[in-house]
Amino acid sequence: MKDLDLDTKQKAILDAAWTAFATYGFRKTSMDDIARGAGMSRAALYLHYRNKDDIFQTLVRHCYDKCSAALAAALNQDGAVPEVLETAVLAQGEIVVRPMLSSAHGMELMEAGTTTSSEMVHEGEARLRKIYADWLARHEKAGDVTLPGSAEEMAALITSSLKGAKVTAGSYDDYCQSVRMLAAVFGAGIAN
């Protein structure tokens, strides 16, 4: 076992970390919880990550990776602008928002996300904005949409509205409903 196991081990750690965070919340999760969950000693865990924040940041980064991929894939589908937009925002929410709003500790984890790894979150949000912006610019060039401002501004509007829906919604179903309406309104507002 030389290089192949590195990925496996990393995955075990991050899986265990996610499980522990979802089960106990960020505050009540100890490094020992994560280490035992990943089948190793605490000391070994410190060989891979500096501390709990470090693990959490990595988790957040991976989350944005998955989210960006899902979003980009959804936006690359063919179809009318409003429908594609709806599919895309829902695909995005499926990954980040669902676990947050359906877990008992989702709120605390969101809090932890914004405080301990605001760097990661900002960068991740920027990536999502960029994906929306590229998509919008592409469709603007093709004459499918008319934007009231730049593609970047419109992308920022979309992502900030989504964030609003997230922090407001009481449940994941609420969120989906809000977001569907949002996609419909935005889509109708910009489509030619």
Place this chain on the structure above:
Amino acid sequence: MKDLDLDTKQKAILDAAWTAFATYGFRKTSMDDIARGAGMSRAALYLHYRNKDDIFQTLVRHCYDKCSAALAAALNQDGAVPEVLETAVLAQGEIVVRPMLSSAHGMELMEAGTTTSSEMVHEGEARLRKIYADWLARHEKAGDVTLPGSAEEMAALITSSLKGAKVTAGSYDDYCQSVRMLAAVFGAGIAN
């Protein structure tokens, strides 16, 4: 406010305790979690309960209270023996088993129940057995059922089988299915 508020405060404490136990599990719940949840200081909480175990025991006792009441009510309904039995065991499970099997920390709480307050659990189980036994004896006297042993023995058989279903089942739905079959078999086996 003289006597009325005692109940209110007690209720606040027990509600907060239950919420905290369900959210964090027994081990990770601190007295401060409960105190804050009940809107008081830790010191005030110690005026009402000696420690965490004490609170938990009270919670267990209240649980058996509710459970006994639901069971007795269900068994007092008119109807054929197998049907009444099914309704009763399901009503009983609705209260104790459901929260256990659907919560993320149900297993740990069950563990805590058997270790820190085995007294309470034994007494509670005995009360449930008594309720079954009384019901069985009543129907035996009326000639509705024929028991292979004493009413107490039959009651013990029922409750132990239910406990088995509880610890075996993977989900609450599994449990309900097992218990339904159990009620059908027992009912058919003793009804005249």
Place this chain on the structure above:
DNA sequence: GACAAAATCGACACAAAATGTCAAAGACTG
């Protein structure tokens, strides 16, 4: 309003748990 009783809190001393580190023991390779 004055008084006693009960309830509540801040703070303290102590206990337990979590953290981060390191020397030493294992496991694998050549």
Place this chain on the structure above:
DNA sequence: CAGTCTTTGACATTTTGTGTCGATTTTGTC
């Protein structure tokens, strides 16, 4: 079996939780 890399038990330190007590406020009664 020597060398390298990984893992760990154990330690000192910090942080969190516990149970108690005197001071303070609130409550009910006269």
